[in-house]
Amino acid sequence: MNIAMLGTGYVGLVTGSCFAETGNDVVCVDIDEAKVELLREGRVPFYELGLEELVERNTREGRLSFSTDLGEAVKRAEAVFIAVGTPQVSAGGADLSQVFAVAEDIARAMNGAKIVVTKSTVPVGTAARVREIIEEHTRHGVAVVSNPEFLKEGTAVEDFMKPDRVVLGGDDADSLERLKDLYEPFVRTGKPIILTDTRSAEMSKYAANAILATKISFINETARLCEKEGADIEQVRRIIGLDHRIGPHFIFPGIGYGGSCLPKDIRAMIAMGGEELEMPLLRAVDRINETQKGLLLEKVKDHFGELSGVTLALWGLSFKARTDDMREAPAIRVIDGLLEAGARVRAFDPEAMEEARKRYGERIEFGGSNYEAAEGADALLVLTEWNEFRSPDFPRLKELLRGPVIFDGRNLYDPAAMRRQGFVYHSIGRSGG
Numbered sequence: 001m002n003i004a005m006l007g008t009g010y011v012g013l014v015t016g017s018c019f020a021e022t023g024n025d026v027v028c029v030d031i032d033e034a035k036v037e038l039l040r041e042g043r044v045p046f047y048e049l050g051l052e053e054l055v056e057r058n059t060r061e062g063r064l065s066f067s068t069d070l071g072e073a074v075k076r077a078e079a080v081f082i083a084v085g086t087p088q089v090s091a092g093g094a095d096l097s098q099v100f101a102v103a104e105d106i107a108r109a110m111n112g113a114k115i116v117v118t119k120s121t122v123p124v125g126t127a128a129r130v131r132e133i134i135e136e137h138t139r140h141g142v143a144v145v146s147n148p149e150f151l152k153e154g155t156a157v158e159d160f161m162k163p164d165r166v167v168l169g170g171d172d173a174d175s176l177e178r179l180k181d182l183y184e185p186f187v188r189t190g191k192p193i194i195l196t197d198t199r200s201a202e203m204s205k206y207a208a209n210a211i212l213a214t215k216i217s218f219i220n221e222t223a224r225l226c227e228k229e230g231a232d233i234e235q236v237r238r239i240i241g242l243d244h245r246i247g248p249h250f251i252f253p254g255i256g257y258g259g260s261c262l263p264k265d266i267r268a269m270i271a272m273g274g275e276e277l278e279m280p281l282l283r284a285v286d287r288i289n290e291t292q293k294g295l296l297l298e299k300v301k302d303h304f305g306e307l308s309g310v311t312l313a314l315w316g317l318s319f320k321a322r323t324d325d326m327r328e329a330p331a332i333r334v335i336d337g338l339l340e341a342g343a344r345v346r347a348f349d350p351e352a353m354e355e356a357r358k359r360y361g362e363r364i365e366f367g368g369s370n371y372e373a374a375e376g377a378d379a380l381l382v383l384t385e386w387n388e389f390r391s392p393d394f395p396r397l398k399e400l401l402r403g404p405v406i407f408d409g410r411n412l413y414d415p416a417a418m419r420r421q422g423f424v425y426h427s428i429g430r431s432g433g
């Protein structure tokens with residue numbers, strides 16, 4: 001199939017590369033010329049495991065190319081995917097200006113009937129609006145299909161290649177059949193391709209993110225109660241996770257969820273409720289998360305009192321492990337709070353230091369390794385659950401730190417073991433730390 005992928009960010013690039021990998025001809029389009037130039041040189045502008053190899057191979061074999069020319073890509077395509085950003089507007093809803101702008105551009109470029117697929121996460125009714133916009137600007141036929149994406153940054157290629165399910169929402173049988181064929185190579189293990197209406201497809205993406213965010217805020221609220229009542233959230237988590245109705249996933253306590261999806265999608269879902277539906281559960285989920293992001297900062301302030309002149313080492317900057325994405329990362333709240341209180345910050349992250357440099361410039365220092373970041377610091381804050389932070393050389397760490405104090409925002413270490421080794425150890429929701 002000839003495909004135009006409009007928007008070459010995390011979703012567009014992964015989707016486009018994976019479609020090329022299964023033999024399709026894909027042109028990935030972006031308005032960001034520097035990004036397109038970088039990709040043409042075979043370089044991926046962000047860190048995602050396995051993606052560079054996929055881009056390199058499919059570009060070399062002629063199935064994948066990059067362009068800023070949307071019109072040309074649309075003209076040669078049978079299916080046009082919209083994978084542009086849908087950031088949050090200040091009132092909390094989704095900003096659909098990029099989606100509507102490309103819808104108009106698609107219509108103006110159309111030279112025949114097209115399947116237009118909304119891949120971006122968009123509120124219910126957007127596919128219908130996209131169709132209206134296109135029909136206002138062209139006489140060619142169009143079928144609009146909603147195809148929400150469920151990949152996770154960090155394992156995006158793997159998630160796309162082996163999805164739990166593929167969702168196709170639309171009412172045009174031929175275009176649904178064409179897209180079903182397109183996805184068939186990805187569901188060979190028997191995972192379903194679910195055909196539904198556009199509105200249910202759009203809602204399913206928000207509902208999926210909302211339940212994940214709810215689980216995280218639930219466990220974080222319970223962690224706070226554990227701290228107050230002298231219980232251990234890690235014990236509680238294990239016990240409840242063994243109940244198959246609950247399951248072990250997404251109930252890890254921490255310093256709140258971040259990233260480019262959960263925070264904005266929860267708020268977009270609240271906004272969808274409008275004046276009719278207050279959406280009290282999701283409002284609470286969002287509020288709990290905002291409080292949780294500030295929790296480690298509170299603990300640091302309680303411990304040190306005055307922070308001016310105090311140096312804090314930070315391990316982890318990205319919103320989660322295996323990505324360099326810092327959008328809405330809890331680390332931002334922590335760093336902003338520390339700098340505001342006059343502390344010095346020295347950070348290390350395996351992938352996200354470039355991103356942090358763009359945001360903070362010279363205002364924070366960076367270590368060449370996690371140990372270098374810790375050298376001479378008054379305390380260590382663990383903010384991201386990178387594997388390489390899980391079993392550090394604790395005697396070495398203790399020697400490097402000026403004060404043997406650890407604030408662990410991800411509960412990576414055992415409180416008793418930390419105490420035995422002479423650390424003052426603070427973590428989330430555990431009686432011993």
Ligand SMILES: NC(=O)c1ccc[n+]([C@@H]2O[C@H](COP(=O)([O-])OP(=O)(O)OC[C@H]3O[C@@H](n4cnc5c(N)ncnc54)[C@H](O)[C@@H]3O)[C@@H](O)[C@H]2O)c1
Nearest residue numbers: 007008009010011030031032084085086098120121149153
């Ligand atoms: N990142 C994720 O993990 C993830 C997962 C599932 C769904 N989503 C959703 O997918 C969508 C895209 O997310 P992302 O993380 O890939 O965003 P992103 O910001 O990484 O990429 C969006 C890209 O679209 C480009 N763009 C904007 N206007 C354009 C135009 N007129 N023509 C061509 N390109 C244009 C931007 O330059 C940018 O490169 C969002 O709706 C998001 O909610 C994201």
